[in-house]
Amino acid sequence: MVHEKNDGINKDTVLPQIQQNRPALSWEMKIKKKLKTVPQCLGNFRPTVGQCCHQCTPDSLSKKLGQNSSLGFHNLLSVNETHTRYRGWLVRRVCCVLFVSGCKVYESPVSNRLERVCQRNRVKEALTAEYEAPAGGDCRGQLSHLSKFLPLINTCISSGLLRFLSWVMLKMFSSVFGSIQVNLNHLPALHRASQEGSLLVYVHVRQSIVDYALVPLVLFCHNLRVPYTVCPLHINGSFIRSILQKVGVVLLPPSVLTEQDAEMDSLYSPVMTSLVRELLHEGQAISVGVSAASGRGGQWLARIRQLIKEGSVPDVSLVPVGISYDCVPKANTQVGFSSLWQCFWSLLWRRPEGSVRIHLAQPFSLKEMCESGRCRVDEWLPLQDLLLPVILNNRTDSVFGRRKMSWLLPSSPFASELQEPTHPQRDLSIAIILHLIFSATSCTAVMSTSMVSSLLLYRNHKGVSASALCRDVAWLTEELLFRNKDVGFGGSLEEVVHYSLSLLAPHLIIAAAPSRKDPLIVPRPSLAATVHLTIQAQIVTHAFIFEAVGACAVSAMLCEVVGSGVSSRVRSDGVDGDQVNSDMEFDVVLCQSELTERALQLCHLLPPGFVPPCQSSQSFALDAVDSLVRCGILIMEEIPRDVPICDFWKRDGALTWTTTDDPYHSDSDCDMEEQDPRSYKISQPSQCPEMLFFLCSMLAGHLRTLCWTITGLDLLLHTSLPEAEFVAQIRSHLCDTANNQKQHYESCAEEAAHTAVRSLIDLGVLSEELQKGGVFLGVAPLFQLSENRQKVHRFISQYLYN
Structure with missing residues (x-):
């Protein structure tokens, strides 16, 4: 973190004055009046972003140090x-x-570039294969076949x-x-x-x-x-x-x-x-x-x-x-x-x-x-190998590995050998693409409209007062800076909130009645407004991805406890029976191994760019659980013991001495004993449930799109359609579902439909078939059965909180 000697987040980044000098509407005047009691300083630190990956490119990173x-x-x-x-x-x-x-x-010289391109062996081979020209023929005689590419080659x-x-x-x-x-x-x-x-x-x-x-x-x-x-x-x-x-x-x-x-x-x-x-x-x-x-x-x-x-x-x-x-x-x-x-x-x-x-x-x-060999792709597996055993066979343990996203490098019938699906170098190229998507997204600043959009969608979708929104903006700014995420705004809190609401006004409903001192802000319940707010809020989801995955895993385990009929009474100090007040404690103990397992399974369903490409899925799942402990949602459950955990001398076999010439001896022999199982509880503060639901909402749109897409397959069971038409049919079903429910419009965006269809293809629910007219999609034979589709729907919907 770099300390900034100024009285705002970014001293040299100011809000456009044209927005502040134009005539204010009535609700804008009330917001400004209400914000006079808010502190004028949002923070004094700016994170350092955009550094090289310390794992894949340490030599490039060392050039920046000092x-x-x-x-x-x-x-x-x-x-x-x-x-x-x-x-x-x-x-x-x-x-x-x-x-x-x-x-x-x-x-930028362009002299004889056309001749140099034609002299390349790959171009000669392509011309020979396409037009059956002799392999040793003069390239000048084949220039007519490259006429459509001449403007591209001569770009200067x-x-x-x-x-x-x-x-x-x-x-x-x-x-x-x-x-x-x-x-x-x-x-x-x-x-x-x-x-x-x-x-x-x-x-x-x-x-x-x-x-x-x-x-x-x-x-x-x-x-x-x-x-x-x-x-x-x-x-x-x-x-x-x-x-x-x-x-x-x-x-x-x-x-x-x-x-x-x-x-x-x-x-x-x-x-x-x-x-x-x-x-x-x-x-x-x-x-x-x-x-x-x-x-x-x-x-x-x-x-x-x-x-x-x-x-x-x-x-x-x-x-x-x-x-x-x-x-x-x-x-x-x-x-x-x-x-x-x-x-x-x-x-x-x-x-x-x-x-x-x-x-x-x-x-x-x-x-x-x-x-260097530091960018490893040997643990990549198809998504159906990672999740189908868990979904269909009710396996309790997941298969370790990273999701293989072959579609990130689209191949064509005429592509080079490195783009063939079975080529070993293809996965390395895909890893580079993933790495750059993640790196570019990580160094992207969070704008003020992104913060307000995420708060209105995920924390206050039913509406929020202007004063409460200001407190949330100040809190979220600190959380983002703590996660080494730069923010793209500066100035006082009054200016930031007023500026953001001015830009987002077409997508909001702002109730500013004369009798109401504090205006009420509600997202407009329409497809265009919700999709716009969702696009703006994506960068905030990227910053909280560990916490969001961990929160959905906790939600899935709590839903399983409630569905199993096990007594999960909520206790409250000073309240008889099952009545709940603001300070509550859930009588549920969450096992660390099972919680990590749920997080591991969920991270395989995330779109590309969210999971760090240099981190294994197991490490990502562990960090997701640890992040909930850091932000105060989970607390470590204290287990009473006869012998303290730190007293190693009284534990049988804790330290075993071996001879120095033992060929099988290693420094980690004393760690061969299994670790003590850990467990967590939901923390006490009253803000914990609200924070948990806020994090779960960040991934709810993506997960809901997957569930609705699976439901929409009932209409496409025995049909095989071109990919574009298939996606259009799915999106039409998503829009109809959202219109019927009059909510959750973020789940029917065009990009969300594409991502859901691609995930179901990787999962094996949908099958691809290359025909003369292109790629055709249809429901796989295994999932023609309604029972199997319901299992997939049940598996994904467990992460959706109600």
Whole structure:
């Protein structure tokens, strides 16, 4: 933790003044009036985030040790005359133009790149296999077959056009966002790596199309090499395509709509792998976005990994990038000239809303990660091998191992050998993708709207007063900082809460009657509002994932106790009978081994990016249980003993002496005795049940989606549909279920439906079949029986608290 000498969380990060100067509504005035009694200081510490993994890349981490990592933040949109070499009245009015013209642009030659790509063996083999050309034929005669890839291969960076578009983006983003704050802590390491000739690859988790513009703009404004940006957009207009391709944007081929369609082309993968090789040989940087839900984008990292394994590229430095928004911008993935012009024109008349926080993490060596052997994938098992014995056969112990997520690296019929499902190097590429998703998410800051969204969804879904919400925001901020999670806001608590509610107002119901001194805030019960709040709250769930998994495991054991009919009376001091007051004690003892077992089984159902990739599932489950002890939900049960635990001398066989020449002797022989079984109880404080339910609610949406999806399989038992149509049918069922219940709309989001279907495929409930029209999904024969589907439903629903 780095101590900040200021009176706020982030002194150099302020809320956009335009939000505070505009006329306030009636409920805003009441909130401001109510908040005058709240302390003005939220905290004095900022965590250090974005460091390398100490387990996989200790050598890369050691380069950072001993250096000052508190350099503050830079607002990208705050350009003034101090950023130029000139001063004066005229300079202050054209300072943005002078600043852009003074930024360094690295050359990007494209000379004979097409010939170099064609000379690669993988391209020659693909052309030979596709068009039955002679293996030793002249490559120039086959250039006509690569005509659709020529614009992609000839992508370049024009210095003049890059400066102009950077100036346009700075002006446009100033109309969209209040500020774009860039963490400066790891920029010296990036400059040093660039000067040493390291090849940099920036990786971020896809959220919006704006991501692809922010990363190059940040690097350009800080005099770093602007990367070639892999952007999976379908651009209709040839004029827009030509402009983007001259600033380093690698688009999809004009004839395809999606990345999946492009990968189905037999020439696309070898040509793109060869293009990446040539770009890295030229010393260029690359920017890639990875989707945590579908795995799209990970194939580019697999191509780089393949080039390093072949020796074509010596090494690259991977840089996770965390991007967080106050409100995630919505943008269409299919862009035409007319739509782009309308979007740009509307932005000019739009009031800035929200801020952006960007964290560039410390670069680490991909070669070190792959060849050191520290990134282990030998314990990966299919999900059905991990959970089906427990679900169908009622086994009490789980199979140890990590869930294998092969779908994170989509393979095509024409993919390279490293992408074949049975290839041993494939799992290592998937591990790298998982590692980068987790690293980029871990260094992403938590915005104020994310905190308010999580509190309204998971802690106060029935409504909360403004004063209570302020206390919860102050508490949650401290908890996040304690978990080494940076926050993307600053200022007084009054400003933070008022600013967040102003941005989230379209998705909230705020009751501010004249007779009510304290306004009541309730999430709007609609699909759009709930999904928006859920997206904002995901980063908070990521920070509390240990506690959330442990809380769901406790909830599952408590439900089992209640369902078994065992007396679980609630005792209360000073109250007769079974009456309960605020201070209560559950007469239930939870066994540590069984509690850890429940947490272990649940962690296999989590979406990618939540479980640390370098941590085993068993260690994750133990940490989940320990986290509940640290936050005060569980307390260790004291077991009376005749001999104290610390009295080792009186325990029989505690210390056994052996001869020094015993070949089977080890220093851990005295630890061979089984550990004493531990047990826990629910703690006494009245806030414990509320905290337990708050943590359980974080995973309730994902688990409920799985349960509803299993219920919806009754309508699809004897049908086999294409994957897209199957997911659409499931999502329609999820929306109908949520509309009938008039709640839980977060469980019917499009991403939630995709994640649930993928989990059921890995679990073996759904079967995949590759046909001529693509991948078809259907219910597996084993789960055609209603009894087996009910077992899966019962297993998942045990973690849902009621």
